[in-house]
Amino acid sequence: MDTTAPILEVSGYSLDYATPAGFTRALDGVSLGIAKGEVLGLVGESGSGKTSLAWAVMRYLPAGAKESGRISLAGKELTAASPAEIDAIRGRRIGMVFQDPGTSLNPTLTLGEQLAEVLVRHRGLSRKDAWAEGEAMLARVGIQLPAAMMRRYPHEASGGEKQRVVIATAFACQPECILFDEPTTALDVITARQILDLFAELQDETNVASLYISHDLAVVSSVCNRVAVIHRGRIVEQGPIAEVFAAPRDPYTRMLLAAVPRPDRRVIETVPEPRADALLEVDKVSVIYGRKPFLAALLGRVNTQFTGNREITLAMQPGEILGIVGESGSGKSTLARALTGLHPFEGQIRFGGRPIHGIADMDRAYRRDVQIIFQNPDSSLNPRQRVREILSRPLELYGEPGRGADKAAIAGLLEQVRLPADFADRFPHQLSGGEKQRVAIARAFASNPRLVICDEITSSLDVSVQAAVVALLVDLQQRHGTGYLFITHDLNLVRQIAHRIAVMYRGDLVELIDVGDLAAGARHAYTRSLLAAVPAPLAA
Amino acid sequence: MSPAYVLKRIALIGYTLFVVSLIVFAITQILPADAAVMLLGENATADALAAVRVQLGLDAPVWLQYGRWLIGVLQGDFGVSMRTGQPVGPVLVEALGRSLLLALFAILLMLCLAVPLGIVAAIRRGKATDLGVSVTSYIGVSVPEFVSATLLILVLADWLQWLPATGYVPLTEDFARGLKHLVLPVLTVSIILIAHVSRMVRSELVDVLHTDYIRAARLKGLSARAVLFKHALRNALLPTITIVALDVGYLLGGVIVVEEIFALPGIGRQLIVAIQSRDLPSIQAGALIMASTYAIANFLADMTYAWLDKRIQYG
Structure with missing residues (x-):
């Protein structure tokens, strides 16, 4: 690709944010260029400054930000542009696609209005013409009934449809450059795939210069020509995708690449012993959300019930890692809620041979044996308790009497999750995301459980932190022989760690398959489409 | 905004006002005032008081008094003022x-x-x-x-x-x-x-x-x-x-x-x-x-x- 005349050029750009404690450096001497028709991937972990760069290009910086260096669009210097010039460039010459279409669209305006207003503003169309043009744009981005979609409000459209509207808006004025800020992160795997396909198509057609910001190296490798790796505000490595991913020069890039889950790199070697007595048997478990039909009828509503799980049947051996995958709303977490007694269920669970018919049967012994770790440690750890208090609670409940206050016991738990013993005196907010999740893991293991349910426990973590947490889980599994119900939407990750995979779709368990057999091909159509949607593992 | 939603809200108002009417009526029952005494003054004879009570319907059971009052209210009749004798x-x-x-x-x-x-x-x-x-x-x-x-x-x-x-x-x-x-x-x-x-x-x-x-x-x-x-x-x-x-x-x-x-x-x-x-x-x-x-x-x-x-x- 010709990079001699970049559309967007950033050179020696540094940015500092003003904080009460002084200036913090967000970007440090960043230089990059994107030519016409080129897609540059900007890869980095949270806090690396990748989104700050997007704000800098859009000239959307907080008061008191200090910057140096240059950002130019087709020769026009943006850092020196007047507010009026910036207004004319935003949306007209530089478009932007945001991470979460759920929050980036105004809930009280129709989708059509939010698309058409850009055309009215920047292309001087009349409202009527803009509306017609908007319909054509929606048809172009693959919306089935564009005229109807124009009249809908954001809450009446799916996540994928909303993101298509946002993309149509970004492309509406034929900009020279578009910034994509993690455009598929908030979407389900299959929807994300469709959005990526749409992106590639529009990219080919319009020859726009794109900056594709993402934390996901697999996605970047599939849609970008070149990649820039950003770490703590500095671009540590930059070059064509194939070169950087095949032969990374920078140690940080190497670490990042090594942390990306790859199905062919199994992290678990053991195979659970095939035993006659299963650890957990789930027999025709159904979960129904919503009001009882009688009450609903009384209130004049036709049907308020929603089936979260429909007659799920599965079994787990002791020490087995069973992965559960599926898109959001497929019932993965619902099953976790039923198994931990957080929601009533119909059907039967047998744990270690003991029948559990409902929440009432989940006694202390059951709760000791079945523990859960949640997705977001920020909300699952009490912010007003020190780590010591958080960990002493399960020790008191399930351990020997008086063990809760035992310093050695808490230090032992922390040591198990590879945290220093003096973390006991810290509050959750004094820990990083990965450290917090380790505390949550330690809390779950405090009762020496036989089954730990991991509900998307790595999805809020950076890829390198995720790799460390997964390694920790594998280590604990080998030490204690614990079984895991590992719920995730990341198919590559689950193929690394699980023995078997249960695929869920709209409340049903559609397939239960050995990880080894997955490569040979899945039987169920949904599993196949899920596999096809996952970005190909890195080429290297 | 569905018609069902509007109807439901209107029904809810009806229910609210019904509860309010109960409370209002109950409170006036508890008030330390005898309507008959208020009308005739402190020196009225017991017979005269009883006659006025019958006339005002105050001798009826409370629920009946409430029922009569409510039916009147629904017809737009809030009763007659004891002070002025006007509706x-x-x-x-x-x-x-x-x-x-x-x-x-x-x-x-x-x-x-x-x-x-x-x-x-x-x-x-x-x-x-x-x-x-x-x-x-x-x-x-x-x-x-x-x-x-x-x-x-x-x-x-x-x-x-x-x-x-x-x-x-x-x-x-x-x-x-x-x-x-x-x-x-x-x-x-x-x-x-x-x-x-x-x-x-x-x-x-x-x-x-x-x-x-x-x-x-x-x-x-x-x-x-x-x-x-x-x-x-x-x-x-x-x-x-x-x-x-x-x-x-x-x-x-x-x-x-x-x-x-x-x-x-x-x-x-x-x-x-x-x-x-x-x-x-x-x-x-x-x-x-x-x-x-x-x-x-x-x-x-x-x-x-x-x-x-x-x-x-x-x-």
């Missing part, structure tokens, strides 16, 4: 009209001032304007209406002699004089409203201006004006609508005090007179009318909210 309904409705006029002007003034003040404070967040609006609002919220009423009378009526201190002239009779008499009561009532609502608009707008969709609107290159009036304001005013409806509750209470101070013959004043003279039918009717006003105000607020925010579909 209660027409008198109270006329008084309600005067109070609603006062409330209407107060709400209009509030909308004209509070919303712009809130917007200006939110846009100039952290600057002198914002601080000025905030401090003034704090003072406005904290001063009770009998204090502000007294101060207003002192300055505008007593010292400056611009406005009449008390009294009421119907607008139909003499429009200009009628308005003059309304200015002080309206000002008094609206001070707290303006202070409260402008603070509300400010904080809601500040929140909305920090949302992703406002950022997205700005990054689409829309003008600051379009971002504010088209994208931000509607979302910021939604919670304010609910607050205004709740403020109607305050308004009803405030009206009682303000009408008393300014000798304005509205429903609040009627209620005070009724309570002082143990005029049970008037108390019952007045309380019920006030509760209805409050319920209807909240109903209107919910309808407006649902109309502006299409996501609302209460289950």
Whole structure:
């Protein structure tokens, strides 16, 4: 690709944010260029400054930000542009696609209005013409009934449809450059795939210069020509995708690449012993959300019930890692809620041979044996308790009497999750995301459980932190022989760690398959489409 | 907004008013007053008292008395005042009209001032304007209406002699004089409203201006004006609508005090007179009318909210 005349050029750009404690450096001497028709991937972990760069290009910086260096669009210097010039460039010459279409669209305006207003503003169309043009744009981005979609409000459209509207808006004025800020992160795997396909198509057609910001190296490798790796505000490595991913020069890039889950790199070697007595048997478990039909009828509503799980049947051996995958709303977490007694269920669970018919049967012994770790440690750890208090609670409940206050016991738990013993005196907010999740893991293991349910426990973590947490889980599994119900939407990750995979779709368990057999091909159509949607593992 | 939703809300109002009627009736039963004694005086004979009780239906069981009263109310008959012997309904409705006029002007003034003040404070967040609006609002919220009423009378009526201190002239009779008499009561009532609502608009707008969709609107290159009036304001005013409806509750209470101070013959004043003279039918009717006003105000607020925010579909 010709990079001699970049559309967007950033050179020696540094940015500092003003904080009460002084200036913090967000970007440090960043230089990059994107030519016409080129897609540059900007890869980095949270806090690396990748989104700050997007704000800098859009000239959307907080008061008191200090910057140096240059950002130019087709020769026009943006850092020196007047507010009026910036207004004319935003949306007209530089478009932007945001991470979460759920929050980036105004809930009280129709989708059509939010698309058409850009055309009215920047292309001087009349409202009527803009509306017609908007319909054509929606048809172009693959919306089935564009005229109807124009009249809908954001809450009446799916996540994928909303993101298509946002993309149509970004492309509406034929900009020279578009910034994509993690455009598929908030979407389900299959929807994300469709959005990526749409992106590639529009990219080919319009020859726009794109900056594709993402934390996901697999996605970047599939849609970008070149990649820039950003770490703590500095671009540590930059070059064509194939070169950087095949032969990374920078140690940080190497670490990042090594942390990306790859199905062919199994992290678990053991195979659970095939035993006659299963650890957990789930027999025709159904979960129904919503009001009882009688009450609903009384209130004049036709049907308020929603089936979260429909007659799920599965079994787990002791020490087995069973992965559960599926898109959001497929019932993965619902099953976790039923198994931990957080929601009533119909059907039967047998744990270690003991029948559990409902929440009432989940006694202390059951709760000791079945523990859960949640997705977001920020909300699952009490912010007003020190780590010591958080960990002493399960020790008191399930351990020997008086063990809760035992310093050695808490230090032992922390040591198990590879945290220093003096973390006991810290509050959750004094820990990083990965450290917090380790505390949550330690809390779950405090009762020496036989089954730990991991509900998307790595999805809020950076890829390198995720790799460390997964390694920790594998280590604990080998030490204690614990079984895991590992719920995730990341198919590559689950193929690394699980023995078997249960695929869920709209409340049903559609397939239960050995990880080894997955490569040979899945039987169920949904599993196949899920596999096809996952970005190909890195080429290297 | 589905018809089912509207019907459900109307049914809910009916239910609310039914409960209110029960409570109101129960309270008047508990009041330490014997209607017969009130009518005939302390020195009436036992026979005469008994005769009056039979005549008023007070000898019937309580539930029967309630039933009769309720059926009358549903037919628009609130009974006869024990004080004046006149039907209660027409008198109270006329008084309600005067109070609603006062409330209407107060709400209009509030909308004209509070919303712009809130917007200006939110846009100039952290600057002198914002601080000025905030401090003034704090003072406005904290001063009770009998204090502000007294101060207003002192300055505008007593010292400056611009406005009449008390009294009421119907607008139909003499429009200009009628308005003059309304200015002080309206000002008094609206001070707290303006202070409260402008603070509300400010904080809601500040929140909305920090949302992703406002950022997205700005990054689409829309003008600051379009971002504010088209994208931000509607979302910021939604919670304010609910607050205004709740403020109607305050308004009803405030009206009682303000009408008393300014000798304005509205429903609040009627209620005070009724309570002082143990005029049970008037108390019952007045309380019920006030509760209805409050319920209807909240109903209107919910309808407006649902109309502006299409996501609302209460289950």
